[in-house]
Amino acid sequence: MSSMVSVGQRFQVDPGARLAQLDSPGCEAYAAEGSEPGGAPLFALVCGPELPPRLDYFTSLARIEKLPLLAPLAWTVAAWPTLGKERYILVFEQPGGARVLPAPDAKIKPLREEDIFRKVVRPLFPVLEDLSVRSIPHRAIRADNLFYGGDANAGAVLGECFSAPAGYHQPLIYETLENAMASRAGRAMGELSDDLYALGVLLAVLLAGGNPCAGMTDEQIIAAKIEKGSYATLIGNSRTSLAMMEPLRGLLCDDPDSRWRIADLQLWLDGRKLTPQQAPLPTKTARAFEFAGRPYQDLRSLAFAMSRNWAEATKVIKGQELAKWVKRSLPDKELAGELYNRLAAVQIASQRSSNHEILANVLIAFDPPAPIRFPDFASVPEALGQALAIDFRKPNTVEIFTSIITARLPNFWLEAQAHTRSEFVQLKKTLEMAAFNLQRTGWGFGAERCVYEYNQGWPCRSPLFDSFIVADIDRLLPALERIAAAGPPEAEPVDRHIAAFCAARLKRIPERALTALGGAQESSEHRIGMLRLLATVQHLTASPPLPALARWFVRLLSPVVESFHSRPYRQDLALQIQNAAEKGDLTLLLTLVDNIADKQTDEQDYAQARTLYAKGAREIRWLEAGGLTNARQVARGSGQATVLLSAVLAGTTLVILTLLYVSTM
Numbered sequence: 001m002s003s004m005v006s007v008g009q010r011f012q013v014d015p016g017a018r019l020a021q022l023d024s025p026g027c028e029a030y031a032a033e034g035s036e037p038g039g040a041p042l043f044a045l046v047c048g049p050e051l052p053p054r055l056d057y058f059t060s061l062a063r064i065e066k067l068p069l070l071a072p073l074a075w076t077v078a079a080w081p082t083l084g085k086e087r088y089i090l091v092f093e094q095p096g097g098a099r100v101l102p103a104p105d106a107k108i109k110p111l112r113e114e115d116i117f118r119k120v121v122r123p124l125f126p127v128l129e130d131l132s133v134r135s136i137p138h139r140a141i142r143a144d145n146l147f148y149g150g151d152a153n154a155g156a157v158l159g160e161c162f163s164a165p166a167g168y169h170q171p172l173i174y175e176t177l178e179n180a181m182a183s184r185a186g187r188a189m190g191e192l193s194d195d196l197y198a199l200g201v202l203l204a205v206l207l208a209g210g211n212p213c214a215g216m217t218d219e220q221i222i223a224a225k226i227e228k229g230s231y232a233t234l235i236g237n238s239r240t241s242l243a244m245m246e247p248l249r250g251l252l253c254d255d256p257d258s259r260w261r262i263a264d265l266q267l268w269l270d271g272r273k274l275t276p277q278q279a280p281l282p283t284k285t286a287r288a289f290e291f292a293g294r295p296y297q298d299l300r301s302l303a304f305a306m307s308r309n310w311a312e313a314t315k316v317i318k319g320q321e322l323a324k325w326v327k328r329s330l331p332d333k334e335l336a337g338e339l340y341n342r343l344a345a346v347q348i349a350s351q352r353s354s355n356h357e358i359l360a361n362v363l364i365a366f367d368p369p370a371p372i373r374f375p376d377f378a379s380v381p382e383a384l385g386q387a388l389a390i391d392f393r394k395p396n397t398v399e400i401f402t403s404i405i406t407a408r409l410p411n412f413w414l415e416a417q418a419h420t421r422s423e424f425v426q427l428k429k430t431l432e433m434a435a436f437n438l439q440r441t442g443w444g445f446g447a448e449r450c451v452y453e454y455n456q457g458w459p460c461r462s463p464l465f466d467s468f469i470v471a472d473i474d475r476l477l478p479a480l481e482r483i484a485a486a487g488p489p490e491a492e493p494v495d496r497h498i499a500a501f502c503a504a505r506l507k508r509i510p511e512r513a514l515t516a517l518g519g520a521q522e523s524s525e526h527r528i529g530m531l532r533l534l535a536t537v538q539h540l541t542a543s544p545p546l547p548a549l550a551r552w553f554v555r556l557l558s559p560v561v562e563s564f565h566s567r568p569y570r571q572d573l574a575l576q577i578q579n580a581a582e583k584g585d586l587t588l589l590l591t592l593v594d595n596i597a598d599k600q601t602d603e604q605d606y607a608q609a610r611t612l613y614a615k616g617a618r619e620i621r622w623l624e625a626g627g628l629t630n631a632r633q634v635a636r637g638s639g640q641a642t643v644l645l646s647a648v649l650a651g652t653t654l655v656i657l658t659l660l661y662v663s664t665m
Contacts, residue, residue, distance in 0.1 A: 096150025101143035123155030186379025200251025255279030385454030448500035484548035545584025
């Protein structure tokens with residue numbers, strides 16, 4: 001048997017026992033067992049390295065009642081034996097049966113309406129009700145994440161939703177229009193209304209025995225939902241009873257304000273008859289506008305088409321035809337005037353703004369609820385930070401995020417909404433802080449700071465931690481210590497990601513610890529700045545000694561030691577540094593290499609030594625140039641010697657005569 005991996009004190013996972021049928025997207029399932037004999041069968045999900053689980057909800061789930069939902073029993077971060085790298089590991093109870101739909105594109109025998117009502121909607125209702133009370137959106141309600149119960153009469157069990165960001169792995173048909181138009185990374189956290197919409201799609205899939213939009217591309221599905229509405233796109237001409245048509249219309253309503261709420265679903269389950277309100281389709285214009293060879297008669301469809309053909313759309317908004325069409329064809333003349341003025345302003349804005357920013361602005365004006373869109377990028381405003389974090393290493397992601405924030409596109413999006421929501425206030429503050437962090441380009445700020453400031457559970461994305469998960473500041477220094485103990489790499493122990501992670505997770509990091517990192521990459525100032533930052537973290541987190549990390553710094557700090565001019569001082573300092581490194585005290589190490597008084601004394605002594613050396617050098621050059629042997633110097637020296645000798649003889653004679661005179665008296 002493979003060596004077991006512990007998850008807390010109660011569970012063990014067997015790396016040699018794969019349970020592929022219980023895999024989640026991006027995660028592999030393995031058999032697990034608990035410490036209590038006779039308990040329910042367990043399994044564990046080993047998460048992939050790209051996406052962190054939704055850890056912020058785990059505390060709430062620990063107190064969840066017994067419901068047909070795969071909720072994690074425990075989680076941990078541990079090195080996975082077959083990889084030698086750390087992974088998130090989540091433990092669950094195994095569902096009683098197989099998946100209702102084996103795969104997203106699979107086909108099954110359509111379920112009877114009676115079975116859907118009794119085995120799906122009835123069991124899932126208390127799950128949705130409980131999650132809504134806890135303010136936890138599920139965001140993974142779909143047929144291939146639904147399991148049969150243990151016997152033929154048991155209700156279905158809803159699969160897990162915690163191994164990846166909300167909605168990231170949802171097939172597009174299960175997403176509302178706004179989230180469907182966003183990229184996976186840019187989908188909203190969502191709320192109960194999004195789960196109720198997904199429940200409506202789930203019913204449509206079970207009635208059809210598979211994806212009712214099979215054969216359609218994502219672009220075609222979105223275009224159909226815009227033009228015909230979600231209900232008509234998913235149900236079409238399918239024969240559905242009036243009893244089932246009622247919840248389908250209510251749940252698949254594209255207007256979130258008119259969509260069924262949990263109370264409406266409860267009334268329907270109790271046998272009450274409701275008349276669902278259908279969201280109005282986009283208002284048709286008097287005449288169509290041709291774009292990329294196709295006619296469009298509403299702003300939302302046109303905006304979506306333009307977002308899929310950025311190059312052609314850029315040409316169109318700079319011309320006159322689109323503005324004329326808006327002014328003449330829109331039935332709402334007030335809106336037509338506003339949009340005409342905005343398009344007219346494009347000609348002026350093109351002198352100072354990029355084409356991408358201008359077109360993104362126009363798309364918001366044409367379709368305010370839609371995500372903020374750029375080439376190959378789309379995100380709802382609340383998910384901009386998440387999109388940055390997930391796609392940070394993809395080309396152009398940082399540049400796109402920076403352009404969106406600095407161009408204030410989210411602010412324009414907020415102003416364009418028909419209804420103001422309470423969460424907009426906090427969102428606006430978040431966006432303002434993002435703009436502030438982007439303006440400061442030094443270490444500890446910039447786009448890296450935004451990643452960790454707006455994704456609290458996100459692990460540090462430094463390349464140094466490719467084998468580690470450092471989602472908590474307390475894990476940072478131990479991870480660096482393990483890297484150093486294994487043989488420190490050529491890279492430095494601090495990069496922009498680590499600096500930003502520390503600044504976001506430890507608000508008490510002094511400004512000096514960050515500004516010192518701004519020196520040239522190989523400079524003594526920069527290297528002392530790295531040491532200052534990690535010494536601060538060691539102090540604030542009460543971290544144990546870090547001898548291997550300290551020895552890593554010894555090598556990096558050799559130029560600092562060599563910058564002192566006194567050889568005896570260098571030798572003594574190197575010895576003190578070695579002793580401090582063995583103790584693993586980064587603060588002591590910092591005190592030794594960042595001693596301003598000793599540095600000033602060394603500079604003063606060096607300046608004095610240079611002065612004496614220069615004087616001695618001048619005298620040597622004078623002697624070498626014949627200063628004592630040239631004729632003029634000899635003549636001048638002889639004259640001075642003669643005068644001196646004459647004076648001495650005269651003085652001596654005077655003394656002798658004086659003594660003779662005194663003795664004869």
